[in-house]
Amino acid sequence: MEPYNGDWMRKYRGHCKLVLKPASTEEVSKILKYCNDNLLAVVPQGGNTGLVGGSVPVFDEIVISTGRMNKIRSFDEVSGVLVVDSGVVLEVADQFLAEKGYLFPLDLGAKGSCQIGGNVSTNAGGLRLLRYGSLHGTVLGLQAVLPDGTIIDDLCTLRKNNTGYDLKQLFIGGEGTIGMITAVSIQCPQRPKAVNVAFLGADSFEKIQLAFREAKAQLSEILSAFELMDSYSQDMVHRVRQNKRPLDGEYPFYCLIETSGSNSEHDAEKLEKFLEDVMSKDIIADGVLAQDETQIKSLWSQREGITECVGHFGGTYKYDVSIPLKDLYRLVDETRERIEAAGLKGDTDEFPVVEVVGYGHMGDCNLHLNVAVRRYDKRVEEVLEPFVYEWIGKINGSISAEHGIGIAKKQYLGFSRNNTMIDLMKQIKKLYDPLPKRRLSSVPFYKTHPFKAEENPPLFAQKMDTNALDTAEVDKLNENDKAELRQFLQNENQKARVQNTVHSLTDMCFRKCITSTIKNGKLEKNEESCMANCTERFFDVGNLTVKQLQNMRQS
Ligand code: FAD
Ligand code: MLT
């Protein structure tokens, strides 16, 4: 069970006791129908490499693992359309395509473990989105199963299909909240015959921006990746791997540039000319061109290895954000300042933070702000959140560029999406997954959601959002009404807080006490007394809370 209950970052814990491994869409359909009819919460899991906790059964959901759905269904060597089961590992699909002279239009560091269903469900971006575009464009069709077991068969292999709403788009990036993807058809490009890679060092982030501009202008159609790394991220790679650095000197910023084309000599010449040009203009301080396949791999591993090396010390607080380029690195600097000012970063074990690093897909304005820690620590979290999300909200950035919402960002969705959009998302979710919520009661159902545990679907913060009020409308009220409204909101927020406490305490009691399977609605004797004890404590806390509220009101 262990691998299904943990996550790649060792940050989230699951309590799943049952993993189901269907081998076909029909089996997925039967499982989901049964779970739906019996109000059992489930969580789809692919390679479990997601970085926002979405694949972890954080309550005790049943894990539906796609690992056995791993067949390559068909490949058309003329059109380049590949049809695969959702459990096919990304690297396996790409190796299959390589033999046919094609390429999977997505590549990322977790390719050896992540699965295509997981990639599509998270709308993963990866290292070459700049060149091959998003899965929203390359995925041509899907087969999926809805929470009630209905199979949606839309494995279209056509590029053009303007027949009504493009429903598959909701599953791409839907993170398993409205259904489970069982197969994917995808447009694959020809594998480039010539790949060249350069690794460059620069003295400032401004200069990296200039280099990006020049790369687009001079390398245009052959540019396939432009990746950013700061010195802190490269120091981490060096510290963990003890390897030789690509450049002799050390610089505050680095970028990796890849070109992919059809003529190796022509491309290499272009890249060399580009390098000469940016060095002569003092945009780039130093650079190196890979001479063969081994060097290409080694330069890429300086970039792809960051995720693992940053996590090496114990854990990582990860922020995957979209920011207009000119402001992209400012967030890293300001975060580092905050962490240092709070006295949380240092070289010895008493400090939770090892380093604050920045890297990412510069070509897509996608920054990965990572805080490498020796252990997860509330104090660090409080310095980081909601600061990072507020920062992003203020500049109209996105709090999730490519990793999704999961459970990590659920409560912060409002920083990137307005209430109208969130309401629409809720309606769509309800449409696909209409079962009414089951209220928490003495019945030991702390699951209220048939498809994922209620708390697990990523989209909706439950807290009442006082910022959501239309301030123009509030301004129209007289002072008395304003005061009354304020009081009302305050009361509602207090109620919500108390309800949350009740909710989590009941969850906790249930999880702590009920260890066996419940037969005929009856609990075991020891479970009953444990529940009674736990509930008494729960009422004690309830009384205390009421007293506290009364005191607050009096003061
Ligand atoms: P999982 O982690 O198993 O699941 C992810 C989410 O999708 C969960 O919410 C899960 O419930 C849901 N899900 C899984 N399968 C299905 C299905 N068949 N139907 C419906 N829902 C499903 N992401 C990027 O975007 N770009 C990167 O460059 C990148 N690099 C990474 C590098 C490393 C080293 C690691 C560890 C992760 C990286 N990721 C990256 C994050 C991650 O999103 C991807 O690894 C991948 O897309 C997740 O696929 P998976 O099969 O592991 O999905
Ligand atoms: C990457 O770009 O390396 C991935 O998105 C993983 C990460 O954010 O570390």
Ligand code: ZN
């Ligand atoms: Zn990334």
